[in-house]
Amino acid sequence: xxxxxxxxxxxxxxxxxxxxxxxxxxxxxxxxxxxxxxxxxxxxxxxxxxxxxxxxxxxxxxxxxxxxxxxxxxxxxxxxxxxxxxxxxxxxxxxxxxxxxxxxxxxxxxxxxxxxxxxxxxxxxxxxxxxxxxxxxxxxxxxxxxxxxxxxxxxxxxxxxxxxxxxxxxxxxxxxxxxxxxxxxxxxxxxxxxxxxxxxxxxxxxxxxxxxxxxxxxxxxxxxxxxxxxxxxxxxxxxxxxxxxxxxxxxxxxxxxxxxxxxxxxxxxxxxxxxxxxxxxxxxxxxxxxxxxxxxxxxxxxxxxxxxxxxxxxxxxxxxxxxxxxxxxxxxxxxxxxxxxxxxxxxxxxxxxxxxxxxxxxxxxxxxxxxxxxxxxxxxxxxxxxxxxxxxxxxxxxxxxxxxxxxxxxxxxxxxxxxxxxxxxxxxxxxxxxxxxxxxxxxxxxxxxxxxxxxxxxxxxxxxxxxxxxxxxxxxxxxxxxxxxxxxxxxxxxxxxxxxxxxxxxxxxxxxxxxxxxxxxxxxxxxxxxxxxxxxxxxxxxxxxxxxxxxxxxxxxxxxxxxxxxxxxxxxxxxxxxxxxxxxxxxxxxxxxxxxxxxxxxxxxxxxxxxxxxxxxxxxxxxxxxxxxxxxxxxxxxxxxxxxxxxxxxxxxxxxxxxxxxxxxxxxxxxxxxxxxxxxxxxxxxxxxxxxxxxxxxxxxxxxxxxxxxxxxxxxxxxxxxxxxxxxxxxxxxxxxxxxxxxxxxxxxxxxxxxxxxxxxxxxxx
Ligand code: ATP
Ligand code: MG
Numbered sequence: 001x002x003x004x005x006x007x008x009x010x011x012x013x014x015x016x017x018x019x020x021x022x023x024x025x026x027x028x029x030x031x032x033x034x035x036x037x038x039x040x041x042x043x044x045x046x047x048x049x050x051x052x053x054x055x056x057x058x059x060x061x062x063x064x065x066x067x068x069x070x071x072x073x074x075x076x077x078x079x080x081x082x083x084x085x086x087x088x089x090x091x092x093x094x095x096x097x098x099x100x101x102x103x104x105x106x107x108x109x110x111x112x113x114x115x116x117x118x119x120x121x122x123x124x125x126x127x128x129x130x131x132x133x134x135x136x137x138x139x140x141x142x143x144x145x146x147x148x149x150x151x152x153x154x155x156x157x158x159x160x161x162x163x164x165x166x167x168x169x170x171x172x173x174x175x176x177x178x179x180x181x182x183x184x185x186x187x188x189x190x191x192x193x194x195x196x197x198x199x200x201x202x203x204x205x206x207x208x209x210x211x212x213x214x215x216x217x218x219x220x221x222x223x224x225x226x227x228x229x230x231x232x233x234x235x236x237x238x239x240x241x242x243x244x245x246x247x248x249x250x251x252x253x254x255x256x257x258x259x260x261x262x263x264x265x266x267x268x269x270x271x272x273x274x275x276x277x278x279x280x281x282x283x284x285x286x287x288x289x290x291x292x293x294x295x296x297x298x299x300x301x302x303x304x305x306x307x308x309x310x311x312x313x314x315x316x317x318x319x320x321x322x323x324x325x326x327x328x329x330x331x332x333x334x335x336x337x338x339x340x341x342x343x344x345x346x347x348x349x350x351x352x353x354x355x356x357x358x359x360x361x362x363x364x365x366x367x368x369x370x371x372x373x374x375x376x377x378x379x380x381x382x383x384x385x386x387x388x389x390x391x392x393x394x395x396x397x398x399x400x401x402x403x404x405x406x407x408x409x410x411x412x413x414x415x416x417x418x419x420x421x422x423x424x425x426x427x428x429x430x431x432x433x434x435x436x437x438x439x440x441x442x443x444x445x446x447x448x449x450x451x452x453x454x455x456x457x458x459x460x461x462x463x464x465x466x467x468x469x470x471x472x473x474x475x476x477x478x479x480x481x482x483x484x485x486x487x488x489x490x491x492x493x494x495x496x497x498x499x500x501x502x503x504x505x506x507x508x509x510x511x512x513x514x515x516x517x518x519x520x521x522x523x524x525x526x527x528x529x530x531x532x533x534x535x536x537x538x539x540x541x542x543x544x545x546x547x548x549x550x551x552x553x554x555x556x557x558x559x560x561x562x563x564x565x566x567x568x569x570x571x572x573x574x575x576x577x578x579x580x581x582x583x584x585x586x587x588x589x590x591x592x593x594x595x596x597x598x599x600x601x602x603x604x605x606x607x608x609x610x611x612x613x614x615x616x617x618x619x620x621x622x623x624x625x626x627x628x629x630x631x632x633x634x635x636x637x638x639x640x641x642x643x644x645x646x647x648x649x650x651x652x653x654x655x656x657x658x659x660x661x662x663x664x665x666x667x668x669x670x671x672x673x674x675x676x677x678x679x680x681x682x683x684x685x686x687x688x689x690x691x692x693x694x695x696x697x698x699x700x701x702x703x704x705x706x707x708x709x710x711x712x713x714x715x716x717x718x719x720x721x722x723x724x725x726x727x728x729x730x731x732x733x734x735x736x737x738x739x740x741x742x743x744x745x746x747x748x749x750x751x752x753x754x755x756x757x758x759x760x761x762x763x764x765x766x
Contacts (some may be wrong), residue, residue, distance in 0.1 A: 005075050009033070009040060015757045016249075016282040020221065022049070023276035025165060025243075027269060028610030029313035030298065031289030033457050034251035035568060039068050041249065042083060043075040047223055052082035054220040056241070060229065062087055062543070064568050071261055072326045081528065084219065088193060090233050090543045095215070096192070097539070103200055104206055109534060110191040111542035115390070117141055117182075117193045123414075130174055144179050148195035149231040149263035154180035188442060189410040198233040205240050216244040227252035231263040239275065246276070254309050255302050257582050258564060258602045260594070275464040285312050287608075289570050291320025293644045294610050300641040302604045323645040323663060326617040327639065329727070329751040330628070331365070331578075334619045335372030338575050343560060344380060345573055345697075353379055355572035357559040359606050361584040365558055365577065368623075372556065377429055380633075383561035389541060393498060393509040394516055398541065400492050401485065404472040407444040414443070417465060420497040423464070427457045443468075459720045468492070481534040482524035502708040508619040557646075563606045574610035576603075579618040581632040603636050620750075621726065630726070647749050710762040714739055725762040727751050 006014055017040045026034055039056065046052055047148055059065040065086045073080040084091060093111065096661045100107045112120070116260065121137045121144075147157050157163055158176035167175045188191060193202060205212045222242050224230065227250035231236070242248035249274060257266040273279055286689070287295045291330035295315040302308065322573050326341075328334040342356050358369050358380075366382055388394060396419060399412040406412075412658050418424040432446045435453040439446075446465035450459035476484040489495045498510040559571065578584055585599035598629045607614060618637070704725050720732050737743050742758045756763075 005040060005043060009036070010284075010286060012282050013037050013040075016284075019043050019280050020045055021247055022273075022630060023246055023279040024735055025279050025281065026249075026251040026275075026283035026284060027309060027311075028282075028283045029253055029255060029287060029311050030249075030256060030605070031165050031295075031570070032284035032313065033286075034253070034284065034754055035064070035068070035225055038249070038251060039071050039226055040075075040225065042068070042085075043072050045344050046072070046076045046079060046083075050221060052076075053084070054218065055083045055085075056091070056219040056222045057083060057085040058088055058091060058224045058234075058238070060087065060226040060567060061083065061565075065090075065226065074679050087543070088230075088237070089197045090158070093121075093238070093539070093543060096197065096200060096204070099204055099208075099211055102211065103204060105200075106406065110402050110412065111187065111197070111410040111760065112186065112191045112193045112195070112411060113542070114141070115395075116191070117416075117444050119411055120185060121178065123625045124178055124185065124245075128174065128178065128181070130178070134171060135174070135178065138743045140175065140178055141541060143175060144182060145195050147179065147264050147300065148199040148460070149233045149708055151199065151233055151236065155181045160516050180715075187409065188408065190406050191411070195233075197659050198231075198234055199292065201237055203232055204637065205237065210238060215241055220245050221247045222249070222524055223553040225248045225252075226250075226256075228254050228257040228266055228269045229259040229264040229567075230268050230752060231259075232265060232268075233263075235265070235268045248276070252731075254609075255305070255311070255601055256567065256605050258567070258598060258605055260598050285314060287313050287315045288317070289611055290608065291317050291321045291612060293322055294442070294607065296612050296638055297323050297378040297644045298604055298607045301607060301639055304594075304639050305600055312631045319397065321613045323614045323616060323640070323644050324647055325647045326615065327648070328617060329621060331368040331622040332372070335368040335370075335578055336375075337617065338369060338577060339372040339378055341375035341575070342373075342573075344374060345613070345629070351572055353556045353558045357561065357569070357571040357609065358575045358576070358577060358660055359561060359566050359609065360577050361564045361586060361602070362578075363562060365438055365583075369560055369577065371525065373560075378558055378560040379555065380560055381555070383559060383565050388401065388512070389517075391509075393494075393512055395529075397485075397489055397492075397494055397513060397516065398538075400469075400472070400488050400494070401534060401538055403444075403469050404476055404751045405538065407469065407473075408442040413447075417447075417462070420493040422461050422465060422493075424458065428454060428462065431458075432462070448549065471493050472694075480524040480532045481537045481544050482517065484534040485537075489513060489517065498590045516763070525708065538669065563602050566609050567605060570609055570611055572610075573615070574606070574613070575615045576606045577617050578622075579637055580622065580631040581634055583622070583631065584634055585636070598637065600639075604755075628726075638681075709764060711764045713744075713758050713761065713763045713765060716742075716744060716763075716765065721766040722746065722763045723766055724756075727754065727766065730754075 009017060010033075013036065016024060016037050020041065025682055028034055036142075042055055042057060045055060047220065057065070057068065059068065067188050069080055069083065069085055072083065086094075091487070096105075096109070097107050098561070100109055110620045118137045118141050121140050122132065122407075125132050125135050145219070152160070157179050164173070164176065167173050172683065205215075205681045219241055222238065222245075224238055230250070232540050238248065238250075249270070250270050251536060254269055257264060257269075260266070273281070290298075295313060299313060324341075325338050326334075331412075331766060345351065346353070346356070360366065360369070370380065370382065376497070379591065385648075389398070395414060399415040400411075402409045402412040403416065414429065417429060431454060432443055435441070435446050436443050443467060450462040450466070454462060466568055472488050472491070475487050479487070495510075495513060498506060498513060500570055501507075501509070518532070520537055523537050527537070563576075563660055582590075584603070585596055589595035589599045617630060621628050623629075675689060705723065708723065709727060710725065716722070716732055716735065718735055720733050721729060722732060723729050724746070725749045727746075728750040730746040731745050733753070734745040735742055736745075740759045743755055745753060745755050745763070747753050
């Protein structure tokens with residue numbers, strides 16, 4: 001058995017797997033088997049007789065943890081379920097539940113998601129009379145998050161001269177106070193936010209040596225995947241826990257560090273050797289994931305970064321298809337071309353939908369992709385963005401669950417106190433908030449003693465609400481998750497409210513609740529866990545992040561996700577879309593070299609997700625905040641060695657009808673500042689030695705000739721050449737209809753055929 005599974009490793013991977021004792025580090029390029037080494041290492045440890053309960057594996061996403069556990073199960077059997085494996089947040093939330101009392105928290109503390117945190121920040125800003133433009137809640141949240149990830153408490157924040165000087169210089173001198181109030185309010189509500197899960201773990205390990213001792217001796221073997229993206233808070237937890245056994249194995253790739261904006265510090269990987277001088281370092285150089293072309297392209301991109309560890313990565317796989325670059329004239333066209341390409345590749349290569357992923361820089365880009373896939377009847381699933389658990393109706397029901405287990409949960413309380421409507425108005429709620437503040441009580445305390453603080457009518461309504469919630473707690477205690485959840489959905493009035501809403505949206509919301517209840521039912525029927533109560537189900541839900549799968553089922557679908565969420569994953573066919581300046585690299589990154597390098601690493605991550613074929617696309621115009629703006633091809637395209645590229649123009653490109661335009665081409669050339677995308681350049685890429693500058697190949701959006709002015713074209717004739725403000729030069733092929741509604745069919749050189757209503761078209765006759 002042992003020999004069997006070790007056969008699936010090359011010699012350096014195998015050495016790393018067998019080096020189970022002492023500190024080990026593997027820094028290696030994408031697809032070289034780092035994650036595979038961790039997986040096999042765990043299996044190997046268990047085969048050697050190590051108790052799975054003593055193994056701690058920290059991964060970046062829940063999905064990665066699940067995949068790893070499934071694979072280990074194949075080698076070692078059901079014992080694999082006892083390994084402590086998961087994201088930093090999920091593992092330490094689990095530990096914090098056990099130890100919460102030591103920090104003054106209840107063990108059923110709530111985990112505030114980002115929305116809860118921001119809503120609380122907004123409430124605090126309002127109470128403090130601070131301008132929420134200057135103190136933008138997103139910004140404030142980011143500041144607090146960054147402080148926590150650097151282990152700066154609210155008190156330290158307020159006492160730090162440098163930080164105070166910085167805040168005052170931007171006119172935000174009250175930030176420290178907001179942070180302190182936010183912390184106090186979370187504590188009072190029995191809630192921790194995402195960053196607290198790490199921050200409080202650090203506090204726990206620092207202030208409670210007995211707890212530290214316990215976990216240092218519990219976890220005999222520690223492993224961390226994607227170590228390059230750990231922040232200081234995570235780094236310190238790992239360091240402390242490993243400080244007795246030193247059996248710590250970290251794997252990562254500095255070229256894939258993409259969470260600097262969230263406080264991740266690439267130095268953690270670079271300093272590992274300083275922290276552990278006797279570390280054994282293993283190099284992995286062979287990429288098993290991708291074709292040679294893909295690996296070469298990835299290498300040619302990342303070598304533009306000055307700050308990186310020298311690595312040699314090669315692939316022994318087939319050379320593979322060239323990387324396809326597609327230009328479209330709008331984001332919608334880009335979506336269409338991706339959909340068409342997916343249909344084509346799937347049928348030619350007999351692939352599943354699962355084999356395809358579309359990756360983008362920002363969540364907003366998913367809209368045009370979704371639309372195109374939907375029209376083409378391609379099943380897809382969006383990871384991140386608006387996940388199932390972020391929908392209003394789901395959050396509402398979950399807020400009831402939260403409040404049931406933690407009456408002090410302020411955000412949940414405010415969310416559902418008057419939903420469904422029970423006549424409790426804003427004035428009443430404001431009165432309650434004030435009373436809670438003045439009496440050092442929680443909102444729920446006020447609700448249970450409502451007659452002391454409110455008039456009779458309001459007090460009755462509020463008091464009934466509190467009693468209902470208390471009755472839910474009793475039900476939840478004595479029933480399984482599904483029974484409790486159904487009871488709460490009904491008796492809160494939520495199900496009835498949604499049922500009575502007969503609009504299409506109302507129906508969809510009702511169905512979503514049903515779907516959540518189905519998921520809970522499945523949970524209640526699980527045989528591998530002892531406690532199937534609703535509170536246990538809630539622990540998992542609270543930790544679902546944007547990067548995770550949204551719905552329980554795992555169908556055969558195309559995956560849509562941001563590049564950030566794609567880390568560690570692989571797909572047969574990958575589409576990286578929106579390679580445009582100010583989008584990718586993002587506008588925010590253009591101010592500093594370090595930020596630009598992080599964007600480039602992000603591109604490297606995207607490219608290295610592909611196994612067999614990589615498609616890259618960009619559009620020459622795109623809707624941004626409701627208006628169509630021109631966009632230029634990304635500078636990153638220039639950096640790819642053109643040897644590995646195949647470039648495709650929009651479908652009905654000029655080249656498809658060259659004879660009719662030959663005469664005009666030279667005229668066109670002289671009128672545009674940009675050299676034309678000559679057809680023969682595309683069919684015969686120049687050899688690498690000549691190093692063609694790619695920008696000229698990837699011709700930019702049309703720049704109107706100087707002094708361009710649209711004119712009256714109601715007398716336009718077939719055969720005339722026109723210039724359009726955005727579409728460039730074209731030839732009139734057909735005219736139909738009567739003045740003033742004449743419709744012209746024009747064949748544009750850049751974008752192909754288009755129909756335009758002349759009275760609106762911005763044209764001039766050349
Ligand atoms: P990333 O940096 O993207 O996280 P990684 O270094 O973690 O990549 P893995 O995901 O572990 O790489 O491996 C990439 C692919 O190569 C996987 O499909 C893995 O199963 C396969 N692979 C790795 N090593 C070998 C090997 N020795 N033989 C066969 N396949 C391998
Ligand atoms: Mg990996």
